[in-house]
Structures are given as structure tokens and as C-alpha cells.
Amino acid sequence: MMSSKKATSLCIVVIAACLLSGLSGCHDVVVEQPKIVRPVKVMMVSQGDGALERTFSGTSQDAMDSDLSFQVGGRIIFMQAKVGQQVSVDEVLARLDPVDFELQEKQAKAQLEQARAEFIKAQADVSRIRVLYEKAVVSKSELDAAEAVYKTTGALLDAANQRFDIAKQNLNYTVLHAPFDGIVSDAPLEVHQVVNAGQTIVSLKADQQLEVVVGIPDVLIADIYRGEQVVVTFDALPGASLSGIVTEVGVDAGSSTTYPVTITLTERPVRARSGMAARVTFVLGKKKGKPIVPAVAVVGNPDTTTHVFTVDPETAIIHKKMVTLGPITKHGLTIDSGLIPGEILVIRGVHSVEEGMKVRILSETS
Structure with a gap:
């Protein structure tokens, strides 16, 4: 019969062996880790309305910026315009010496009066000679000559009228008026300077x-x-x-x-x-119909290409899609190609997902 002390020692040996056996078997046990389902926020891709800014x-x-000049040449005798000056429409800005132009006007007027007198005389002569011709007092050639003089004096009268009108206009051109309300931005010339027709006298900017x-x-x-x-x-x-x-x-x-x-x-x-x-x-509106997505949904690649992630709404599986970008708008990025309306686009969590991954789609209020 075994003593109680020996029995106790045997029990300890057996327990230790069992423990060692159990510990050695722990290395062969595979503990399956639970898969992490990433949450993502999504939006449905819609067709853009073409409003690109x-x-x-x-x-x-x-809006009105004019360089003003005289239409005739001459010597400046009056210069009102100063840089920064506010002027009103029709205000006198500068004047040329009018003496020569006044003389030209007087000469043209005298020539006009002479031409008018000659025309009136020729008109009276042709009327008188026509009456005599009808009475057979003068020949047809005398009537023709009188009518020719009448026509010539009429043409000379028209020419004299035109010369007088030009002389009057040139006299008026010696005064430079403001064509509109504005501010003088430049006035490079001074009194007593001689200027040519078309030379800039005053630069005027509209202040409206x-x-x-x-x-x-x-x-x-x-x-x-x-x-x-x-x-x-x-x-x-x-x-x-x-x-x-x-x-x-x-x-x-x-x-x-x-x-x-x-x-x-x-x-x-x-x-x-x-x-x-x-x-x-x-x-x-050039990009009408192209989808517009948030910039955070687009991922740039080292080769300068870009991609986005979409989700299959039935399986919640991620798919990577290469896209081509269009213009930037205040609402986001225009997608020229790679996306079609109706697809479910990942807009939050794009850097935590990859092709084939199963995700959990967050609700709108999440």
C-alpha cells in the first residue's frame, strides 16, 4: 500500500505534466480576429447643371476716355483745362487765336455775296432774253448763251456757299469744348504754343x-x-x-x-x-451635364492621375474608379469622365478604403 506522502507527490507530478502538455498545445490554436467594417459617408452622383464659375x-x-484736339491748327491763346479738374459738357477747355480764321470767314462771305449778285443778274438776263426770243427779237444762240451763264453762276454760287460754310466751321473749331462731363487726366500744352490739327490738347475721362x-x-x-x-x-x-x-x-x-x-x-x-x-x-455653361463632386472625394495619384471610390449599394463593396477632372467650381470639381449619374460616391473616409473592401454606409444624419 502506497503511503499518503507518495500519493501526494504523484498527484503533483501528474498535474504538472498536464499543465506542460496544455501549455505546449497553446501555440497551435488560431484565434480568428473579427473583420473591421469601415464606415463611409456617401452621396449619389448627379448630373451637373452646367453653372461653372x-x-x-x-x-x-x-467707359469714356477721349484725347481731345482741335480740328484746325493754330496758336493757343486760352487754356482752361488743368489736370484733375472736373468739367461739364460743352464747357470751354481751350481756344486758338481766331484772327486768321475770322479773315478767312470775311473773305468767303464777300465771295459769296459776289457770286450771289452774279447769279441774280444771270437769272434776270435769261428771263429777259427768253421773252425777246419768244418775240423773235433775239436768236436762239443768244438765249443759249444766257442760259449757260445762268447755270455757271449757279454752280459758282453753290461753291461760294460751301466755302463760306467751311470758313465758319473752321472759326468754330478754334474753340475746344468738353464733349461730356468728366475729369481732365492730362493737359500737356500751354498758352502760346502752336499746335497742329489732331494734336492732343486735353485727355478727358468720364466720371460716371x-x-x-x-x-x-x-x-x-x-x-x-x-x-x-x-x-x-x-x-x-x-x-x-x-x-x-x-x-x-x-x-x-x-x-x-x-x-x-x-x-x-x-x-x-x-x-x-x-x-x-x-x-x-x-x-x-460649356460643361453642361458633367457631374460636380466635392474635392474631398477625389484622390490624387503620384502619376498625376486621379481616382474616386464608389460603393455598390447592394453589397456595400468598394470599387476604385479612375476619373478625369474638369474645371473647378464653387460647388466642387467637375468630372469630365469616369463617373456617371446614379453611382454612389464615397465622400468621407476615402483614405481608409481600398478596392474590394466591405464598408458600412453612414446615414445622412451620421
């Missing part, structure tokens, strides 16, 4: 309407039309957003690849000046 930089200028001229790329000019409403902002006037209307669309790009487009502001802020830097925002 593009902003172009330009420079403001006065303001224009902005921008250059539009050739690929977009077809979407710009006269009468289109635009939004104009100025760097020097923060917070001011002004409305404008396209008044001129260039038809020739010249040596550049942009076409000049002129926008007239419908209002003019007090602080707005000609020469200020401006930005004009157009709403274009």
Missing part, C-alpha cells in the same frame, strides 16, 4: 461709368456673350461685390490666345478709380 483678372478704366477689360482664353470665348451679367470685385475695395454687364466681346485675339472682353459696371462706388486691379466672375 470662372474668374479672370483685369484693369478698370473709364467704369469699365473692366479682361482677357478670355480661346477655349472659353464661345461661352461669353453681350448682355451677360457678371460679378466684379476690386482688390482695393475689400467686401465690395458689384454687378456688371458684358458690353463688348472681342473677335480677334491678335498675337495672344486671349480675346478682350469689356464689362461695364452698372454702378460706380465712390472710391472706385480707373486703373484699379479687378476680378470678373463669369458663369459659363
Whole structure:
């Protein structure tokens, strides 16, 4: 019979062996980890409405900006215009010495009076000779000669009238008037200087309407039309957003690849000046029908390509789709190709998913 002490030792050995056996078997047990289902926020891809905004930089200028000159040459005897001066329509800006033009007008008037007297005499002669011819007192050749003189004096009278009108007009041209209300921007000449016809005397800018001229790329000019409403902002006037209307669309790009487009502001802020830097925002429709998606939904690749992730709504499986980007709008990025309306697009969690992954679609309120 085994003693109680030996029995106890045997039990300890057996238990230790069992424990060692159990511990050695722990390395062969595979514990299956639960799969993580990533939550994502999605949106349904819809067809864009074509409202694409593009902003172009330009420079403001006065809607009316004229270099004024005399239509005749002469010596300046009066110069009213000064740089920065506010002038009104028809206000006298400068005068030329009128003496020579007054003499020319008097001479032309005298020639006109002489031509008129000769015409009246010829008219009376032909009437008198016609009566005598009808009475067979004078010959037909005398009547013909009288009628020829009458026609000649009539032509001379017309020419004298024209010369007199030109002389009067030239005299009027010695006074330079403001053609519109405005501000003198340049007045380079002084009194007593002799000027030629067409030489700039005063530069005048209208102080009412303001224009902005921008250059539009050739690929977009077809979407710009006269009468289109635009939004104009100025760097020097923060917070001011002004409305404008396209008044001129260039038809020739010249040596550049942009076409000049002129926008007239419908209002003019007090602080707005000609020469200020401006930005004009157009709403274009060239990309009509293209989807527009949030920028956070688009992933850039090292090779400059881009992709998005869509979700199969039935299986909740992720699919990677390569896309081609179009213009940027205030609502997001235009997708030129790669997406079609109706697809479910991942817009949150794009950097945590990959092709074939199963996800959990969050509700709109999540």
C-alpha cells in the first residue's frame, strides 16, 4: 500500500505534466480576429447643371476716355483745362487765336455775296432774253448763251456757299469744348504754343461709368456673350461685390490666345478709380451635364492621375474608379469622365478604403 506522502507527490507530478502538455498545445490554436467594417459617408452622383464659375483678372478704366484736339491748327491763346479738374459738357477747355480764321470767314462771305449778285443778274438776263426770243427779237444762240451763264453762276454760287460754310466751321473749331462731363487726366500744352490739327490738347475721362477689360482664353470665348451679367470685385475695395454687364466681346485675339472682353459696371462706388486691379466672375455653361463632386472625394495619384471610390449599394463593396477632372467650381470639381449619374460616391473616409473592401454606409444624419 502506497503511503499518503507518495500519493501526494504523484498527484503533483501528474498535474504538472498536464499543465506542460496544455501549455505546449497553446501555440497551435488560431484565434480568428473579427473583420473591421469601415464606415463611409456617401452621396449619389448627379448630373451637373452646367453653372461653372470662372474668374479672370483685369484693369478698370473709364467707359469714356477721349484725347481731345482741335480740328484746325493754330496758336493757343486760352487754356482752361488743368489736370484733375472736373468739367461739364460743352464747357470751354481751350481756344486758338481766331484772327486768321475770322479773315478767312470775311473773305468767303464777300465771295459769296459776289457770286450771289452774279447769279441774280444771270437769272434776270435769261428771263429777259427768253421773252425777246419768244418775240423773235433775239436768236436762239443768244438765249443759249444766257442760259449757260445762268447755270455757271449757279454752280459758282453753290461753291461760294460751301466755302463760306467751311470758313465758319473752321472759326468754330478754334474753340475746344468738353464733349461730356468728366475729369481732365492730362493737359500737356500751354498758352502760346502752336499746335497742329489732331494734336492732343486735353485727355478727358468720364466720371460716371467704369469699365473692366479682361482677357478670355480661346477655349472659353464661345461661352461669353453681350448682355451677360457678371460679378466684379476690386482688390482695393475689400467686401465690395458689384454687378456688371458684358458690353463688348472681342473677335480677334491678335498675337495672344486671349480675346478682350469689356464689362461695364452698372454702378460706380465712390472710391472706385480707373486703373484699379479687378476680378470678373463669369458663369459659363460649356460643361453642361458633367457631374460636380466635392474635392474631398477625389484622390490624387503620384502619376498625376486621379481616382474616386464608389460603393455598390447592394453589397456595400468598394470599387476604385479612375476619373478625369474638369474645371473647378464653387460647388466642387467637375468630372469630365469616369463617373456617371446614379453611382454612389464615397465622400468621407476615402483614405481608409481600398478596392474590394466591405464598408458600412453612414446615414445622412451620421
